[in-house]
Amino acid sequence: MPQRxxxxxxxxKGPVELITYVTPQEIENWTLDKGIGQFSSYRSxxxxxxxxxxxxxxxxxxxxxxxxxxxxxxGFCVRRPPQPGExxxxxxxxxxxxVFGENARGWRDIKLMKPMLxxxxxxxxxxDRIIYIVGYSWHWDLDYTKKDVHAYRDTIIHLLxxxxxxxxxxxxxxVSLRSENLFMARIGERIEKPIKKRFTNLxxxxxxx
Amino acid sequence: METSKHGYPRPLIxxxxxxxxxxxxxxxxxxxxxxxxxxxxxxxxxxYLWHDVSDExxxxxxxxxxxxxxxxxxxxxxxxxxxxxxxxxxxHFPGARGHIxxxxxxxxxxxxxxxxxxxxxxxxxxLSVNLGLKMIVxxxxxxxxxxxxxxxxKLDFFEQAAIPDYAKDRRGNNYDLAIxxxxxxxxxxDF
Numbered sequence: 001m002p003q004r005x006x007x008x009x010x011x012x013k014g015p016v017e018l019i020t021y022v023t024p025q026e027i028e029n030w031t032l033d034k035g036i037g038q039f040s041s042y043r044s045x046x047x048x049x050x051x052x053x054x055x056x057x058x059x060x061x062x063x064x065x066x067x068x069x070x071x072x073x074x075g076f077c078v079r080r081p082p083q084p085g086e087x088x089x090x091x092x093x094x095x096x097x098x099v100f101g102e103n104a105r106g107w108r109d110i111k112l113m114k115p116m117l118x119x120x121x122x123x124x125x126x127x128d129r130i131i132y133i134v135g136y137s138w139h140w141d142l143d144y145t146k147k148d149v150h151a152y153r154d155t156i157i158h159l160l161x162x163x164x165x166x167x168x169x170x171x172x173x174x175v176s177l178r179s180e181n182l183f184m185a186r187i188g189e190r191i192e193k194p195i196k197k198r199f200t201n202l203x204x205x206x207x208x209x
Numbered sequence: 210m211e212t213s214k215h216g217y218p219r220p221l222i223x224x225x226x227x228x229x230x231x232x233x234x235x236x237x238x239x240x241x242x243x244x245x246x247x248x249x250x251x252x253x254x255x256x257y258l259w260h261d262v263s264d265e266x267x268x269x270x271x272x273x274x275x276x277x278x279x280x281x282x283x284x285x286x287x288x289x290x291x292x293x294x295x296x297x298x299x300x301h302f303p304g305a306r307g308h309i310x311x312x313x314x315x316x317x318x319x320x321x322x323x324x325x326x327x328x329x330x331x332x333x334x335x336l337s338v339n340l341g342l343k344m345i346v347x348x349x350x351x352x353x354x355x356x357x358x359x360x361x362x363k364l365d366f367f368e369q370a371a372i373p374d375y376a377k378d379r380r381g382n383n384y385d386l387a388i389x390x391x392x393x394x395x396x397x398x399d400f
Contacts, residue, residue: 137394149394169329169335178394179364179393203222204221204222
């Protein structure tokens with residue numbers, strides 16, 4: 001049974017509590033900061049308590065929230081199985097899990113994502129999983145951060161490399177659409193060679209052994 | 210040069226399901242392998258390369274012992290650890306052309322039509338992104354390297370110029386040179 005973790009952060013904007021394995025019921029008591037879902041060039045699907053509660057309700061998922069004073073959600077980080085229909089859902093056994101997250105605009109420069117990622121990624125059970133992250137350049141908030149695509153991309157790489165993620169090549173069409181896009185994965189220590197080979201095959205759309 | 214974030218060795222799966230691995234050329238460990246790789250190329254293949262790779266001395270000087278700050282050769286190895294493909298990034302010193310790279314890809318005859326050339330080119334593009342480069346230039350001889358031109362087009366290279374009658378085949382016929390460019394975007398305004 002996975003264990004909930006909590007961590008208190010003192011930030012320039014006040015204390016923030018990070019909580020893993022948040023339940024749908026808990027989310028009902030909190031509100032979302034208006035900066036959640038604010039991006040330069042795309043509309044996030046996770047902009048309501050309901051959408052976060054739907055993720056929290058997935059049995060295999062881990063939803064980590066960053067809660068500011070007054071029960072305001074200012075960031076989240078999620079580990080969950082891939083969405084049906086995506087190439088990554090075709091992995092057998094189903095050990096691929098996607099990680100993604102967001103900090104609310106206004107809370108994007110106070111280093112909340114690194115501890116949330118550490119809590120979500122470095123769980124012991126993840127040594128039996130392959131965790132991946134897909135970085136689409138059109139999702140990145142270049143206007144607010146004043147970064148260009150390369151600097152934003154480098155930030156993500158520097159955030160994830162110390163956690164054991166590395167870049168992998170893939171011909172998955174959405175990732176391949178732009179050379180600036182990123183696909184990174186972390187292969188758990190207990191993953192055996194035949195499974196690694198299956199993952200390599202899947203990177204190139206081959207699902208048979 | 211910052212190549213560590215690129216994550217070599219990188220696995221690839223070819224069209225026939227074979228696994229090959231990409232990594233940077235090791236001038237010492239790969240010496241014999243690279244000689245054997247170039248030995249497989251026909252005279253016609255070698256005719257269109259930049260160096261006379263039938264001469265081991267030239268391979269040592271131009272490929273193995275070149276300045277690896279400016280020339281980055283990437284090799285694809287099969288399960289037997291034979292080199293089956295090679296892609297190269299040619300950079301400029303950090304001046305007016307410091308943001309530009311030229312790329313070249315060569316694939317061993319038994320590994321052609323297995324997408325290895327395309328995947329090597331994809332890897333060179335991603336390596337260029339990871340190195341912070343902004344423009345990739347590839348030169349192809351029309352009529353002799355048409356499959357490479359098609360692969361480059363699929364990866365968003367655009368023909369920016371053509372030089373008529375630039376190259377000659379072994380019988381003296383003239384061929385045009387296509388100069389193809391891929392720009393790496395820095396912001397949304399570029400899209």
